[in-house]
Amino acid sequence: MNVVGIVVEYNPFHNGHLFHLQESIKETDADIVIAVMSGNFLQRGEPAITSKWNRTKMALASGVDLVIELPYVFATQKAETFANGAISILNALKCNTLCFGSELGVIDPFVATNEFLLEKKQEYDQLIKKYVKTGVSYPTAMTLAFKELTEGKALLDLSLPNNILGFHYVKSIALQKAAITPHTIKRTSANYHDEDFSSPTIASATSIRKAIFSNESIHNITSYIPPCTVEGLNHYIQENSILHHWEEYFQLLKYTVMTMTLEELRFIYEMEEGLEYRMKKFIGESTNFKEFLEKVKTKRYTWTRLQRVCTHILTRTTKLQLKHMNSNETSPYIRLLGMSKSGQNYLRSIKKHVPLPIVSKLSSFKHPFIEVDIKASFTYNMIFQEPNRSYLIKQEFAQTPITV
Structure with a gap:
C-alpha cells in the first residue's frame, strides 16, 4: 500500500x-x-x-x-x-x-544540498556565526553563509521559502533514518x-x-x-x-505585555537579546498590532520571529517548558x-x-x-x-x- x-x-x-x-x-x-x-x-x-x-x-x-x-x-x-x-x-x-x-520542483538538488552541507557542516556553522555577528537575523545569516559556501556550485536556492522547508524535510528524513522517499x-x-x-x-x-x-x-x-x-x-x-487574524488579539497581547514584568517576559520562549525592553517600551503607545511590530522591529529580528515571540507571550510559553526541545x-x-x-x-x-x-x-x-x-x-x-x-x-x- x-x-x-x-x-x-x-x-x-x-x-x-x-x-x-x-x-x-x-x-x-x-x-x-x-x-x-x-x-x-x-x-x-x-x-x-x-x-x-x-x-x-x-x-x-x-x-x-x-x-x-x-x-x-x-x-x-x-x-x-x-x-x-x-x-x-x-x-x-x-x-x-x-x-x-x-x-x-525537482528532488535531486534537495538531496545533494543536504549531503553537501553535512560534509561542510563545521565550515557552514562558522560562516553563520560570522554573519550573525554583523547584526543580521539568523535566517539571513544562514542564507548568506550558504551563498558564500556554495558559490559556483549548482545546488538548491535556499533563499526561497518552500525550498527552505523542503530542504529541512529531506534533512529530517535523513537524520531520523526514516523509511520515507521524498518527492x-x-x-x-x-x-x-x-x-x-x-x-x-x-x-x-x-x-x-x-x-x-x-x-x-x-x-x-x-x-x-x-x-x-x-x-x-x-x-x-x-x-x-x-x-x-493578529489584530483581533492585539488588546489581549497589549494587556499581557503591560502586566508582565521584564523578568517574566525574559523567560518567554524565543525572547532574547533584550527584546523584552523594546516590547515594554513600545506596547503602551501602539494602537494596533502592525504598528507595534513596526516599532519593535530591527534588522536582527524578522517579522516572522517577532510574531512568534508575540504568540508565545499570548500563550505564556516559557523557555523552561520547552527546555527539552x-x-x-x-x-x-x-x-x-x-x-x-x-x-x-x-x-x-x-x-x-x-x-x-x-x-x-x-x-x-x-x-x-x-x-x-x-x-x-x-x-x-x-x-x-x-x-x-x-x-x-x-x-x-x-x-x-x-x-x-
Missing part, C-alpha cells in the same frame, strides 16, 4: 493546495494521504484564519484520509524544528513517501509571499487572507478556493461572526483530528505497529506538550463572545476525530 504524507497549514485551503494534493496522489500512486497540519497557531507566528477543526473538514472533503495535528511546540518554530516534528509523525504512521511543494512538486502561478492576485484561479494563501480582511468578505476570492472552503468559511463566519526533537504523540473511512481502516491496520500513542480525545491523555496545546487553544478562543468561547474551549477536550 502506498501512503503519501503531506505537511500543511491550509490557511485557508485553496486551489493551489488542491493541486498539490491531487498531484501528490498522482506522483506517488498513493492509496492513502496523511496530512500533518498545524493547529490553531502557525509557523509564521500567526493565528490560523479558522480553527483546526474547520480546516480539518476542508482537508477531508478534498481527499485527505488522515489529518494529524502538528503540536504547537513544532508548529510555531523555525523550519528545522517544524520539519523534524512533522517527519517524525509521518514516519511513525508508516508513510513511505513525502510530497511537498517547492519553487524548484517535490513545483509551485504554480503564485509564490508563497505574493500579496496580490496574478492568476485567475491560483493565489497564495497570503494574498487570499489579505483580500478577505481588506474587504471583510469572501465573495471576491471564490475563484481561488474550492467549494468546500467557501462552505467552510461561510459556516465559520455564521457560527462565530469572526475570522482570526532541540533540533533533533521528535513528536511524543499523534493527535488525530479527522479521518475518512479509508483512513480509519488504514489506521486500524497499522495501530499495533505505531510506536507513539494515538490521541483521539484530550481528556484521556497527558503530556507536557499537550498542556502547551491546551493553552494555545484557550488563547485562540479568547476573542469569541460568550457562549461561543466556553463552548469552543470545552470542545478542545470533548471533540473526537471528525469522520467522513
Whole structure:
C-alpha cells in the first residue's frame, strides 16, 4: 500500500493546495494521504484564519484520509524544528513517501544540498556565526553563509521559502533514518509571499487572507478556493461572526505585555537579546498590532520571529517548558483530528505497529506538550463572545476525530 504524507497549514485551503494534493496522489500512486497540519497557531507566528477543526473538514472533503495535528511546540518554530516534528509523525504512521511543494520542483538538488552541507557542516556553522555577528537575523545569516559556501556550485536556492522547508524535510528524513522517499512538486502561478492576485484561479494563501480582511468578505476570492472552503468559511463566519487574524488579539497581547514584568517576559520562549525592553517600551503607545511590530522591529529580528515571540507571550510559553526541545526533537504523540473511512481502516491496520500513542480525545491523555496545546487553544478562543468561547474551549477536550 502506498501512503503519501503531506505537511500543511491550509490557511485557508485553496486551489493551489488542491493541486498539490491531487498531484501528490498522482506522483506517488498513493492509496492513502496523511496530512500533518498545524493547529490553531502557525509557523509564521500567526493565528490560523479558522480553527483546526474547520480546516480539518476542508482537508477531508478534498481527499485527505488522515489529518494529524502538528503540536504547537513544532508548529510555531523555525523550519528545522517544524520539519523534524512533522517527519517524525509521518514516519511513525508508516508513510513511505513525502510530497511537498517547492519553487524548484525537482528532488535531486534537495538531496545533494543536504549531503553537501553535512560534509561542510563545521565550515557552514562558522560562516553563520560570522554573519550573525554583523547584526543580521539568523535566517539571513544562514542564507548568506550558504551563498558564500556554495558559490559556483549548482545546488538548491535556499533563499526561497518552500525550498527552505523542503530542504529541512529531506534533512529530517535523513537524520531520523526514516523509511520515507521524498518527492517535490513545483509551485504554480503564485509564490508563497505574493500579496496580490496574478492568476485567475491560483493565489497564495497570503494574498487570499489579505483580500478577505481588506474587504471583510469572501465573495471576491471564490475563484481561488474550492467549494468546500467557501462552505467552510461561510459556516465559520455564521457560527462565530469572526475570522482570526493578529489584530483581533492585539488588546489581549497589549494587556499581557503591560502586566508582565521584564523578568517574566525574559523567560518567554524565543525572547532574547533584550527584546523584552523594546516590547515594554513600545506596547503602551501602539494602537494596533502592525504598528507595534513596526516599532519593535530591527534588522536582527524578522517579522516572522517577532510574531512568534508575540504568540508565545499570548500563550505564556516559557523557555523552561520547552527546555527539552532541540533540533533533533521528535513528536511524543499523534493527535488525530479527522479521518475518512479509508483512513480509519488504514489506521486500524497499522495501530499495533505505531510506536507513539494515538490521541483521539484530550481528556484521556497527558503530556507536557499537550498542556502547551491546551493553552494555545484557550488563547485562540479568547476573542469569541460568550457562549461561543466556553463552548469552543470545552470542545478542545470533548471533540473526537471528525469522520467522513
